[in-house]
Amino acid sequence: MNRVVITGMGVVTALGGDAETFFDNIVNGKNGIAPITLFDTADSKIKLAAEVKDFSPDAFFDKKEAKRMDRYCQFAVAAAMGAVADGGVDVAALDAYRCGVVVGSGVGGMNTYETEHSKFTEKGPGRVSPLFIPMMISNMASGMVAMKFGLKGANFCPVTACASAAHAIGEAFRLIKHGYLDMALTGGAEAAVTPFAVAGFANMTALSASDDVNAASIPFDRRRNGFVLGEGAGVLVLERERSALARGAKIYAEVSGYGATADAYHITSPDPSGVSAARAMRDAICEAGIADGDLDYINAHGTGTQLNDKYETTAIKTLLGERAYGVSISSTKSMTGHLLGAAGAVEASVSAMAIRHDVVPPTINYTEPDEGLDLDYTPNTARRNTVRAALSNSLGFGGHNAALLLKKYE
Numbered sequence: 001m002n003r004v005v006i007t008g009m010g011v012v013t014a015l016g017g018d019a020e021t022f023f024d025n026i027v028n029g030k031n032g033i034a035p036i037t038l039f040d041t042a043d044s045k046i047k048l049a050a051e052v053k054d055f056s057p058d059a060f061f062d063k064k065e066a067k068r069m070d071r072y073c074q075f076a077v078a079a080a081m082g083a084v085a086d087g088g089v090d091v092a093a094l095d096a097y098r099c100g101v102v103v104g105s106g107v108g109g110m111n112t113y114e115t116e117h118s119k120f121t122e123k124g125p126g127r128v129s130p131l132f133i134p135m136m137i138s139n140m141a142s143g144m145v146a147m148k149f150g151l152k153g154a155n156f157c158p159v160t161a162c163a164s165a166a167h168a169i170g171e172a173f174r175l176i177k178h179g180y181l182d183m184a185l186t187g188g189a190e191a192a193v194t195p196f197a198v199a200g201f202a203n204m205t206a207l208s209a210s211d212d213v214n215a216a217s218i219p220f221d222r223r224r225n226g227f228v229l230g231e232g233a234g235v236l237v238l239e240r241e242r243s244a245l246a247r248g249a250k251i252y253a254e255v256s257g258y259g260a261t262a263d264a265y266h267i268t269s270p271d272p273s274g275v276s277a278a279r280a281m282r283d284a285i286c287e288a289g290i291a292d293g294d295l296d297y298i299n300a301h302g303t304g305t306q307l308n309d310k311y312e313t314t315a316i317k318t319l320l321g322e323r324a325y326g327v328s329i330s331s332t333k334s335m336t337g338h339l340l341g342a343a344g345a346v347e348a349s350v351s352a353m354a355i356r357h358d359v360v361p362p363t364i365n366y367t368e369p370d371e372g373l374d375l376d377y378t379p380n381t382a383r384r385n386t387v388r389a390a391l392s393n394s395l396g397f398g399g400h401n402a403a404l405l406l407k408k409y410e
Contacts, residue, residue: 001177001178001179002176002177002178002179002240002241002242003177003240003241003254003256004173004176004177004238004239004240004241004254004255004256005238005239005240005241005244005249005251005252005253005254005255005409006236006237006238006251006252006253006254006255006352006406007087007088007089007237007238007239007244007249007250007251007252008083008084008085008086008087008088008089008236008237008249009082009083009086009087009234009235009236009237009252009349009352009353010078010079010080010081010082010083010084010085010086010233010234010235010236011079011082011232011233011234011235011346011349012052012055012075012078012079012082012232012233012234013032013050013052013230013232013233013234013336013339013346014032014033014034014050014051014052014053014230014231014232014336014337015030015032015335015336017052017055017078017082018082018086019082019086019349019353022349023349023350023353023357025335026332026335026336026350026353026361027357027359027361027362027382028382029335029362029364029380029381029382030335031213031214031334031335031364031365032050032230032335032336032337033048033049033050033213033216033217033228033230033335033337034048034049034050034051034213035047035048035211035213036048036049036051036193036198037051038051038193038194039193039194039195044195044198044199044202045202045209046198046201046202046207046208046209046229047209047211048208048210048211048213048216048228049193049198049228049229049230049231049337050217050228050229050230050231050232050335050336050337050339051193051230051231052075052191052231052232055074055075055078057069057074059078060074060077060078060081061074061077068131068134068135069135069140069144070108070109070110070111070112070135070136070140070191071109071111071191071231072105072108072109072110072111072141072189072190072191072192072231072233073109073135073140073141073144073189075141075189075190075191075231075232075233075342076103076105076141076142076144076145076187076188076189076233076235077141077144077145077148078233079187079189079232079233079234079235080101080103080145080148080149080185080187080235081148082235083185083187083235083236083237084149084185084237086237087237087249087250088247088249088250089183089237090247091149091150091151094151094182094183095182096150096151096152096153097152097153098153098181098182098183099149099151099152099153099181099182099183099184099185100146100151100153100154100155100172100175100180100181100183100184100185101142101143101145101146101151101153101154101155101184101185101186102142102154102155102156102157102158102168102169102171102172102175102184102185102186103141103142103145103157103165103168103185103186103187103188103189103235104138104142104157104158104159104160104164104165104167104168104187104188104341104342104344104345105138105139105141105157105159105164105188105189105190105341105342106138106159106160106161106162106164106188106190106192106340106341106342106396107138107190107192107197107340107341108136108137108138108139108140108141108159109135109136109137109138109140109191110191110192110194110196110197111191111194112132112135112136113136113196114194114195114196114197116128116129116132116136117196138157138159138341139156139157141157141189141233142155142156142157143155145185145235149185151185153180153181153184154175154180154181154184156171158171159341160341160396160398160400160402161340161341161396161397161398161400162301162303162338162340162341162343162344162394162395162396162397162400163344163394163395163396163400163401163402164188164340164341164342164344164396165187165188165234165341165342165343165344165345165346165348165394166343166344166345166347166348166392166393166394166402166403166404167260167344167394167400167402168186168187168188168344168345169186169187169236169238169255169258169344169345169348169404170258170259170260170402170404171186172184172186172238173186173238173255173258173404174258176238176239176240182239182240182243183237183238183239183240183243184237184238184239185235185236185237186235186236186238186345187233187234187235187236187342187344187345187348188233188234188339188341188342188343188344188345188346189232189233189234189341189342190230190231190232190233190339190340190341190342190343191231191232192229192231192340193229193230193231197229198229201229204268205226206226206227206268206305207226207227207228207229208224208225208226208227208228208304209225209226210225214365215365216228216304217304217333217334217335217337217338217365218304218334218365218366218367219300219302219303219304219309219331219333219334219363219366219377220300220302220309220313220331220363220366220370220373220377221304221365221366221367221368221369221370222368222369222370222371222373223367223368224304224305224306224309224370225304225306226304226305227303227304227305227333227337227338228304228333228337228338229337229338229340230333230336230337230338230339230340230343231337231339231342232336232339232342232346233342233345233346234339234342234345234346234347234348234349235345236345236348236349236352238255241254251409252352252353252355252356252409253351253352253355253356253390253406253407253408253409254406254407254408254409255404255405255406256287256288256289256290256405256406256407257283257284257285257286257287257288257289257290257403257404257405258283258284258287258402258403258404258405259279259280259281259282259283259284259285259287259401259402259403259405260280260283260400260401260402260403261276261277261279261280261283261401262276262398262399262400262401263276263277263399263401264276264399265399266399267397267398268397269307269311270307270308270311270312270395270399271311271399272307272310272311272314273311273314273318274311274312274314274315274316274317274318275315275318276399276401277311277312277315277393277395277401277403278315278316278318278319279401280393280401280402280403281315281316281319281391281393281403282319283403284391284403284404284405285391285405287405288389288405288407290389290405290407292319292320292323293323294388294389294407295320295327295388295389295390295391296327296328296360296385296386296387296388296389296390297327297328297329297330297351297354297355297360297385297387297389297390297391298316298327298328298329298330298390298391298392298393299330299331299332299347299348299350299351299354299361299390299391299392299393300312300316300329300330300331300377300393301331301333301343301393301394301395302329302330302331302332302333302334302363303331303333303338304331304333304334304338308395309331309370309373310370310372310373312393312395313372313373313374313375316329316375317375324375325374325375325376326376327375327376328360328376328378328383328385329363329375329376329377329378330360330361330362330363330377330378331363331377332346332347332350332361332363334362334363334364334365334366335364343394344392344394344402344404347392347394348392348404348406350392351390351391351392351404351406352390352406354387354390355387355388355389355390355406355407355408358384358385358386358387359382359383359384359385359387360378360382360383360384360385360387361378361382362378362379362380362381362382362383363377363378363379363380364380365380366379366380367379387408388407388408389405389406389407389408390405390406390407391403391404391405391406392404392406
């Protein structure tokens with residue numbers, strides 16, 4: 001079995017376009033949530049999102065290339081380019097068939113879908129772009145990343161709602177661990193701050209309707225009333241320890257465990273018992289071969305919905321018992337919003353950086369504790385602690401649970 005390490009990270013988020021800037025903003029509790037500018041919200045109940053500001057496709061692609069990519073796909077390729085540069089990867093020196101790409105997306109090309117549907121209804125089927133399908137489908141980000149770098153190993157796209165990126169990283173980890181790949185670019189991308197998507201999430205009462213940026217995404221707080229949509233991408237370079245050491249790569253952290261389970265309970269609500277989410281976390285811990293007492297940090301799914309935060313807290317208590325009260329937990333969605341299928345990648349990056357820098361990020365705007373939600377959610381201020389091991393949780397509609405266990409590389 002190969003040990004698997006993280007040697008590069010690229011992010012495109014509301015809080016920065018490189019991993020170090022992004023994490024610095026996270027540690028300092030910067031709020032990436034602001035009024036929506038990507039569309040006119042006059043007719044929408046939802047006024048806030050965590051948009052990627054000042055993203056210029058021209059900085060990454062020529063004009064023809066950019067026009068053939070949905071916004072979510074542009075984010076994915078840009079994040080992958082950042083990860084390759086950050087990791088110092090010499091793509092030309094790689095065995096292309098030993099290097100794969102696993103990039104997930106929950107909803108794919110929503111911008112393209114809405115644009116082309118409008119053409120269809122207003123001007124007829126003949127006006128729909130011949131690029132509609134390849135620009136809209138969720139797997140195209142993974143495909144385009146592979147094309148960008150000429151990587152010909154395993155390439156696929158998990159689509160498991162908000163667990164997509166975590167499943168992508170977990171599956172890439174296993175491909176390297178068991179010897180099928182030497183390296184993978186893996187993560188997730190999403191760009192669903194669109195009128196149609198926002199309406200859908202709003203009408204199922206999943207989104208916060210607050211227009212106060214400091215009272216909208218408030219995970220674990222008694223006042224929480226839904227999540228705030230975010231957009232962006234996160235891509236990690238995973239590789240065999242031996243390969244990383246041979247090329248003198250910097251190592252952020254080791255990926256050492258992965259758990260994936262299903263609630264088999266409800267299309268949107270987590271299982272109130274939390275047993276399947278706890279089992280995913282337990283499986284990740286067991287695969288990593290660590291003791292519960294070595295777990296210092298949990299980056300919670302922490303969406304800010306009434307049910308998620310309550311039942312995830314239950315799951316953590318089910319997992320750790322009394323030990324749950326001694327583990328630092330935070331939801332960085334309080335700053336990034338909820339990136340849906342990209343959330344797990346951005347949050348795995350946060351977890352790796354927490355390990356590298358020995359700091360636990362905060363849950364910002366946490367002011368009113370809720371009954372029964374009585375764990376340590378790292379309120380408002382980052383904490384300088386040794387972080388030996390961290391869990392990154394992702395829970396998706398449909399009952400999809402994924403947990404990644406990262407630990408300090410030794």
